[in-house]
Amino acid sequence: MRKLLLQSLFRQPLTEQAPRPDDAAIAELAATVGRTARRRLGRSLSIREVDAGSCNGCELEIHALSNPYYDVERFGIWFVASPRHADVLLVTGPVTKNMREALERTYNATPDPKWVVAAGDCARDGGCFAGSYAVVGGVSAIVPVDLHIPGCPPPPMTILRGLLSLLEEVDAGGAAR
Amino acid sequence: MGILDSIPHVHAVPSHRPWPRAVVTEAGWQAAIDRLVEGGLTLLGFWGEPAAVHMAMLDGGSAEIAVVTYECTAGAFPSVASHHPPALRLERTIHDLFGLVAIAADDLRPDLRPWLDHYVWGQSYPLSGRNASRDARPYQFLPAEGEGLHQVAVGPVHAGIIEPGHFRFTANGEHVVRLEQWLGYTHKGIEQLMQGADLEAAAKLANRTSGDSAVAYAFAFARAAEAALDIQVPRRANYLRALMAELERLANHFGDIGAICNDASFALMHAQTGILRERTLRAADIAFGHRLMMDVVVPGGVARDIAPDGIAALRTLLAEINKVFPRLIELYDNTASLQDRTVTTGIVKADYVRQFGAGGYVGRASGRTYDARRSPGYHPYDGLRFDVPTLYDGDVNARVWIRIREVEQSLSLAGQILDALEAGPIRVPLQIAPEPCEGIALVEGFRGDILAWLRLSDGRIERCHLRDPSWFQWPLLEAAIEGNIVADFPLCNKSFNCSYSGHDL
Numbered sequence: 001m002r003k004l005l006l007q008s009l010f011r012q013p014l015t016e017q018a019p020r021p022d023d024a025a026i027a028e029l030a031a032t033v034g035r036t037a038r039r040r041l042g043r044s045l046s047i048r049e050v051d052a053g054s055c056n057g058c059e060l061e062i063h064a065l066s067n068p069y070y071d072v073e074r075f076g077i078w079f080v081a082s083p084r085h086a087d088v089l090l091v092t093g094p095v096t097k098n099m100r101e102a103l104e105r106t107y108n109a110t111p112d113p114k115w116v117v118a119a120g121d122c123a124r125d126g127g128c129f130a131g132s133y134a135v136v137g138g139v140s141a142i143v144p145v146d147l148h149i150p151g152c153p154p155p156p157m158t159i160l161r162g163l164l165s166l167l168e169e170v171d172a173g174g175a176a177r
Numbered sequence: 178m179g180i181l182d183s184i185p186h187v188h189a190v191p192s193h194r195p196w197p198r199a200v201v202t203e204a205g206w207q208a209a210i211d212r213l214v215e216g217g218l219t220l221l222g223f224w225g226e227p228a229a230v231h232m233a234m235l236d237g238g239s240a241e242i243a244v245v246t247y248e249c250t251a252g253a254f255p256s257v258a259s260h261h262p263p264a265l266r267l268e269r270t271i272h273d274l275f276g277l278v279a280i281a282a283d284d285l286r287p288d289l290r291p292w293l294d295h296y297v298w299g300q301s302y303p304l305s306g307r308n309a310s311r312d313a314r315p316y317q318f319l320p321a322e323g324e325g326l327h328q329v330a331v332g333p334v335h336a337g338i339i340e341p342g343h344f345r346f347t348a349n350g351e352h353v354v355r356l357e358q359w360l361g362y363t364h365k366g367i368e369q370l371m372q373g374a375d376l377e378a379a380a381k382l383a384n385r386t387s388g389d390s391a392v393a394y395a396f397a398f399a400r401a402a403e404a405a406l407d408i409q410v411p412r413r414a415n416y417l418r419a420l421m422a423e424l425e426r427l428a429n430h431f432g433d434i435g436a437i438c439n440d441a442s443f444a445l446m447h448a449q450t451g452i453l454r455e456r457t458l459r460a461a462d463i464a465f466g467h468r469l470m471m472d473v474v475v476p477g478g479v480a481r482d483i484a485p486d487g488i489a490a491l492r493t494l495l496a497e498i499n500k501v502f503p504r505l506i507e508l509y510d511n512t513a514s515l516q517d518r519t520v521t522t523g524i525v526k527a528d529y530v531r532q533f534g535a536g537g538y539v540g541r542a543s544g545r546t547y548d549a550r551r552s553p554g555y556h557p558y559d560g561l562r563f564d565v566p567t568l569y570d571g572d573v574n575a576r577v578w579i580r581i582r583e584v585e586q587s588l589s590l591a592g593q594i595l596d597a598l599e600a601g602p603i604r605v606p607l608q609i610a611p612e613p614c615e616g617i618a619l620v621e622g623f624r625g626d627i628l629a630w631l632r633l634s635d636g637r638i639e640r641c642h643l644r645d646p647s648w649f650q651w652p653l654l655e656a657a658i659e660g661n662i663v664a665d666f667p668l669c670n671k672s673f674n675c676s677y678s679g680h681d682l
Contacts, residue, residue: 001508004445014452049338053363055678057388057469062338063432064458067451081336097297098362098681099341102333128381132366133303153388155468 014068018075019161044076045167048086048110052103052139053129054093057153058120062090064156077163083109088166089116089143092153094126095136107143115166118145119159121152180218180236180243184208190246193615194404196553198231198244206247206255209234213261219534220649221619222628223257223264224642225271227306230254231642232264233617233628235534240552244617244630249277256281258288263533263649266292274368276302276309290317293361293681304369321347321355329663333362340677344666351662356655363681371631371641376402376476376607379638383629384471386643387679392418392425393622394643394679395474397629400555401641402476405616405633406607413601414478415556420491420594421461421470422620423587427498428457429623430580430587433674437577438509440667441518449505453498460494463487478604488595495592502588506581519574523657523669526571533649536625538583539673541567542575549621561593576672609636622646624676645679 051059065072066079080086083106095103107116118139121127126137139145149162179197181189185208186199201209209232212218221242222233233244247254256279258265268279269292281287294301294311301311321328326347333341343359367386371379383398384391396418403410435450458468464487465473473480509515529535530543540547548565550558566582568575613634619626625646632639654673658666 001445001512004449004504004508050334051338051340051363053365053678054340055363055385055388056340056676057385057391057471059338059340060389060432060469064451064455067455068448069452069455079338083334093363094365096363096365097299098293098295098364099333100297102341102362106334128378128385129365129367129370132370133298133300134364134366134369152385152471153469155462 015071015074016069016157019157019164044078045088045163046078046080046086047088047090047163048080048083048106049090050083050092050103050106052091052093052099052123052142053096053135054120054122058092058123061153061156062092062119062159065160070156070160072160072163075164075167077167083107084111086110087114088163089114090119091116091139091143091145092119092123094122094129095139095142097134097136100136100142103139103142115146116143117147117149117162117166119149119151119154119162121150124148124150127152180234180241181245183212184245186245190615192405192612193244193617194407196242196244196617198246198615198617200246200248203247203255205245209245210255210257210260213257213264216531219531220257220261220263221534221626222630222642222644223267223271224630224644225275225277225304226640227275227304228252230271230277231630232257233630237547242553242617242619252276253278253280255279256285256287259285263652266652267648269293274302274304276305276307276311293364295361303366316359318345318357318359319355323349323354325349326354342677346663346666348663351664353658353661353663353666356658356666358651358655360651360677361681363678365678365682367682368640368642371638374638375636376633376638379641380475381472383643386682387645387676388469388471389429390425390622390624390627390676390679391469391471392421392474393620393627394629395472396422397618397620397622397627398631398641398643399474399476400618400620401616401629401631402607402633403616404618405614405631406476406610407614408477408605408607410478410605411602412557413482413599414603416594416598417479417483417603418474419557419561420483420591420598421465421473422622423591423594424457424461424491425470426587426623427584427591428454428461430584431457433671434505434509434577434580434584436674437519437573437668437671438515440671441515443512443515446505446508446515449501449508453501453505456494456497460487460490463490475604477607478602480604482603483598488598491591491595495588495595498584498588502584509577509581516574518665518668519577519672520572521570522573522665523661523672524571525653525657527569529653529656530571533653535649535653536621536646537623537650538576538579538625539650539653540625541565541579543571544569547626549619549626553619555618555620557594557597560597561590563590573668573672607636613639624674625650643679643682645676647675647677647680651675651680
């Protein structure tokens, strides 16, 4: 173990340069977000991830955000265990009917101000699962969505870009619902 | 002697490939159940149609596979689960989706609670083709009675970034007396969406049945479709498929090894395996244009060839892993505080693994040496050298070690495939079969064997059933946690890493 630890002391960090925030995402946010929250949040965002019925592909890539390459915590972005600790719900999947109530209750358990980010193509409109008897559709069919991150699944850098856009917008004084 | 020789049947279905399917009488159905109960056959799959039920079975000795079909003329079939517990959740699912009723003697009455149906679909028996309605009742968990017992309800929204499902623990102090799972939260109606879809759209759904096994599912689906159409894919396509399957196995095993250690608060391993996983996905992206390699394996071959710089990227990756991974094995092996958490935790008995036909690391850590790449085997694995590591302790530690050994095997396989890759076509055009035809395939994903069965008609899917390995692993997790402390559940659960989406369909 000592050898491994020693190596990591002398090696260049693997961490990627911070990406530029997504212009399209900023435009979407500007349209949906009002003003005020900067004071309450400081420079950090606590995120509760909710799988509302995804295939697990999006979860894998959201997981990757915490690996040494993306190291999302350096931006003040934290994944938290409870919606009660969260500023942001990061929701994936087509919302299945069996998850609808759980998503609503998670949203209601999240204190204001709060934002909802829908990650992945399914989260926009149900993706290839749209139209099934078991699927409601995209996340916005259940809870108001502030930002969509496209992709199937969106690669970690795309998710990071989206989250940074949100952070920047919040920083600039955008208000949550 | 073939499986069907010992099972009285009415007739064999001629267009079912590559293994036989036969329609059986009630006596034949009962004979099949008897052979499952006595352990001569292993249940590989159990699925429905509006007026029939099918069971796929494996003869462990001869590696033979056969499907038996019971025609439910009166909307009912003799219960399998009342004799053979591994069929229980599948039987409940068949009722949820098709409304078919499992008949059993009163004293053997199977569990009649719903499984995937949470009474919110707005319709009952969605695949039955009829308008029936079912009385909605609150889900009753099994009782656990005794002094000093308390319940802990977890989920469907969990604390980590994982899929949704409900766990109901009954504990006595720290010790788990009973765990009961309730799944179905990610049920997306994949079987219905498949119906009437063309092969391209259906393959897309297969890729997204369980995102961590996109390649394995696409591989299984493609092989079933190719079996139905009776076509062979080019050699290069087979090698590329296997290459992707091994990369997927590597990425998932790295993720799992790290996540198990992380649940024992050993973050160093998690960070190190996280690097290897990320490098694997990046190399996959360079080689095949998608980090999870979705939509590359298609019926008829592969949709695109490996990128020109892909081979070099993969060779660099393999060299890097070969260099780093031995150090991580040493790290795992020499950290006593970590072993203290994993050794003797969450033991799965060998008998259960055999009875349930649990595949993958869950089976292999408890002595079941089964790997679909070996038996029944498929191209190109029949021409490649690899071992199927097997251990007997059945604990979290054994499931970690199986993954470690499988990483080594996959590295070797990926290297062999890169060496053997020859230029050539990567896809054959698909012809529409004049008659309805059926195909079945078994492909080894990182979790275990994935079964794909389908019937094609006019170039479209008439019925398709995909059976995730988790169906036969989830129930064993309930058994494995018994007597362990609640705090060890995350470790046990992660060491199983069962799929929710693949199971819920």
